[in-house]
Amino acid sequence: MKDILHIARAHITTALRERITLFWFVVFPVFLLTILSLIFGKVGNEGEISFEISLINQEDSASSGFAFSDVIAGAFHEMSTTVDGALEPLFSLHTLDDATDSDQFLESELTALRRGRRAAVLLIPAGLNQAVVANLLQPDASTALADPVRLQLFMSDSNAASTYASQIIQQVLTEIDRRILVEMGRFDDNQAIASETHWIGGEGEETSYVDFVLPGIILMGFFVNGLFGVPGTILFNRDRKVLRRYWVTPLSVARYLVGFGLGHLTLCAVQFVLLYSLGVFVFGAAIRFASPASIGLLILAATTFMAFGFLIASLAKTANGGMATANILNMPMMFLSGLFFPTSGLPVFMMVIVYLNPVSYLLEGLRHSVGVQNSTLMPALTILLVPIGWILLSSLVTSRRLKWDVER
Amino acid sequence: MASATAKMAFTMKVSQLTKHYGQTKAVDGISFTVPHASVFTILGPNGAGKTTTMEMLEGIREPDSGEIEVFGERLTKITRSAKQRIGVLLQEGGFEPYLKVHEVLTMFASFFHRAIPVGDILAAVELTEKSGALVRTLSGGQKQRLAIGAALINDPDLVFLDEPTTGLDPQARLNIWDIVSALQARDKTVILTTHYMEEAEALSDEVCIMDYGSIIAQGSPKSLAEQLGEETLIEFRGLDVSARAWENLQLFCKAARNDQMVITLETDHLTDTMEALFAWSRTHDFKLRDLTVRQPNLEDVFLSLTGRRLRG
Structure with a gap:
């Protein structure tokens, strides 16, 4: 057993000490996650980003005789307006137009919120002005109405941008409330505008971009590791006759493979921890890889891509040939998998690659297992069978074709 | 087992060993005996079949036919069990460039049932000071000494040294001669190939000359010279x-x-x-x-x- 552990350790140590390996192993996926999250995840410094907010005002201030609802709406309109020379406004406001029914608009905006296209939906219900007046007329907070009409705030708790927006909106509402109370000469701790927040993201709906992209980035890290790292190590070690030194010792090819595989899977685990920690602690990812299905799929993915690496090593005559083959396969497999954009609607010849591509199935399965994708188009069995099929095919070709020593 | 080897007159006996590459007969039914605790040198011009012979004896390649008797055991190819008592310095062979010297030796030690402490091997091949250095930073001579260290880590009874001094400076070559002499003094059997005739003459107890896949002469350097009259x-x-x-x-x-x-x-x-x-x-x-x-x-x-x- 100690020989296997030493081979695994050698593989890990070498990978972590070699700069080019370290780049592909850590720097590249971290860089990609950072870039994608900052650009598409809309999580960054305040003032440099804009939150997509829906404002639905169902209150008719003319008939109620009070304009508190207009004050609230006006505040958000003001914050969504660009002042000359200023930074981008904090909110990008979506409001009801005259042609659209208010309830329909609310429904569509809530759907947008669930899909991560809105950070928040703010509903000013009919009767809010009267409720505010009633609150203001109470002598103190203890005699406030038990069930007043409340301002409705809808947020998605699976969207990091929504979490940020929630804090800002609450601050805005508190400030409006404080000003109304001061205007009315009230300095107690009463509340003029009662509000209610609904977190709807936790019900399994669509999620934030970081959550959407993180499983893909983790898979991509495993994929690059397997596609380049495995044949690179095997073929360069064969060409430099490092492997030959092993074969004159009692170490068998099988034990070498077990050690190598153990080292490779450990590297993938380290990579997973790094990327996942970055996603959670820096970009606010909410997904959890705690279920047996997600853990199993991660192991299946790392194993599939490792087997794919061995397949390339079996087909290439030299290390440089292996790297060229990996490069040729890398782009179509990565881009035609749904990693970065949906694959539906692609031309037929591209769809063939999508359906043969194990990355497509593993990605779909992994996203589904961590809850960032509610329904999968692929049957669960296919998600397992296609990658397992690739593992079996690669193992067969490897056992027959891979040369463990330079040819004479 | 080691004492049994000591009692035997020979460590290795090769009978009718043959190897083809396609239609080419690289080794043509050669037979020879390697006496116990001797330095046995195989000489031959390029293409004579000595590298293929060495590779079959080292266990890298399987013979097409023939028999190898090693440590008293008759085999058709070198087994993993036999490799436990064999050390091999390959003519060409690399190490993981990003491993440290002591890590390489520790890893090789893990492949065998018995192993010499890494510190002792480092001292024997004069690499103690380079113990923490990455392989890629070693000079040619230091890499060769590391290779010898890896070949000797299991305290082998039979050592293959395939052109151990090729490309080394005279001082480094003499250092390796000393290591060979020390092995012989410890009753180890050495099978050597070399491109340096003076090396073969200085170190060998027995020389086997190969050409076109066959053995054309065998004996001590002195007895071979005497064949010229x-x-x-x-x-x-x-x-x-x-x-x-x-x-x-x-x-x-x-x-x-x-x-x-x-x-x-x-x-x-x-x-x-x-x-x-x-x-x-x-x-x-x-x-x-x-x-x-x-x-x-x-x-x-x-x-x-x-x-x-x-x-x-």
Whole structure:
């Protein structure tokens, strides 16, 4: 057993000490996650980003005789307006137009919120002005109405941008409330505008971009590791006759493979921890890889891509040939998998690659297992069978074709 | 088992070993015996089949036919169990460049049931100071010493050294000679290949000369040299010898050859030949530069058997 552990350790140590390996192993996926999250995840410094907010005002201030609802709406309109020379406004406001029914608009905006296209939906219900007046007329907070009409705030708790927006909106509402109370000469701790927040993201709906992209980035890290790292190590070690030194010792090819595989899977685990920690602690990812299905799929993915690496090593005559083959396969497999954009609607010849591509199935399965994708188009069995099929095919070709020593 | 080996007269016995590459017969039914606690050297020009022979004995390649008896066990190929007691220094072989010296040796030690402490091996190959250095930072000589360390980590009873000093400077070569001598002093058996005839002559107890996949001579360096008879060799620098002078030169010696600008005359009658040579020198106004008289050595045996020098 100690020989296997030493081979695994050698593989890990070498990978972590070699700069080019370290780049592909850590720097590249971290860089990609950072870039994608900052650009598409809309999580960054305040003032440099804009939150997509829906404002639905169902209150008719003319008939109620009070304009508190207009004050609230006006505040958000003001914050969504660009002042000359200023930074981008904090909110990008979506409001009801005259042609659209208010309830329909609310429904569509809530759907947008669930899909991560809105950070928040703010509903000013009919009767809010009267409720505010009633609150203001109470002598103190203890005699406030038990069930007043409340301002409705809808947020998605699976969207990091929504979490940020929630804090800002609450601050805005508190400030409006404080000003109304001061205007009315009230300095107690009463509340003029009662509000209610609904977190709807936790019900399994669509999620934030970081959550959407993180499983893909983790898979991509495993994929690059397997596609380049495995044949690179095997073929360069064969060409430099490092492997030959092993074969004159009692170490068998099988034990070498077990050690190598153990080292490779450990590297993938380290990579997973790094990327996942970055996603959670820096970009606010909410997904959890705690279920047996997600853990199993991660192991299946790392194993599939490792087997794919061995397949390339079996087909290439030299290390440089292996790297060229990996490069040729890398782009179509990565881009035609749904990693970065949906694959539906692609031309037929591209769809063939999508359906043969194990990355497509593993990605779909992994996203589904961590809850960032509610329904999968692929049957669960296919998600397992296609990658397992690739593992079996690669193992067969490897056992027959891979040369463990330079040819004479 | 080790004591049983010590009692045996030989460590390895090879019978009718054959290997083909396609239609080419690389090794053609060779047989030889490697005495216990000896240095056994295989010599041969390029393409003679010695590398294939070594690879079959080291367990890298399987023979097509034949038998190898090692440590008293008859085998058709070298098994993993036999490898426990064998150490191999490959002619060409690398290490993971980003591992440290002590990590390489620790890893190799893990492949065997028994192993010498890494610190002892580092001291034996004089790499203690480089213990924490990455392999990629070592010089050629240091890498070769590391390779020897890896080959000796299991305290092997049989050691293969495939061209151990090729490309090394004279001092590094002498260091490796010392290691070989130390192995022999500890009753270890060494099978050696080399491109340096003086190395074979200095280290070998037994020499086996191969050509075209077969063994063409075998014996101690001294006994092989004696096969050339009682003759003496006269050598001098052979620049600008005219055709006529060359013809006349061959009249008074047993044989003459001009190889790499050195003329060598073979004679059984040294005095007569020397007198004739001086006369020839005067007649053809030829200056006899670097004139030496010596007895035949292994190089001469090799040349006379193969028609080629070992380092061509």
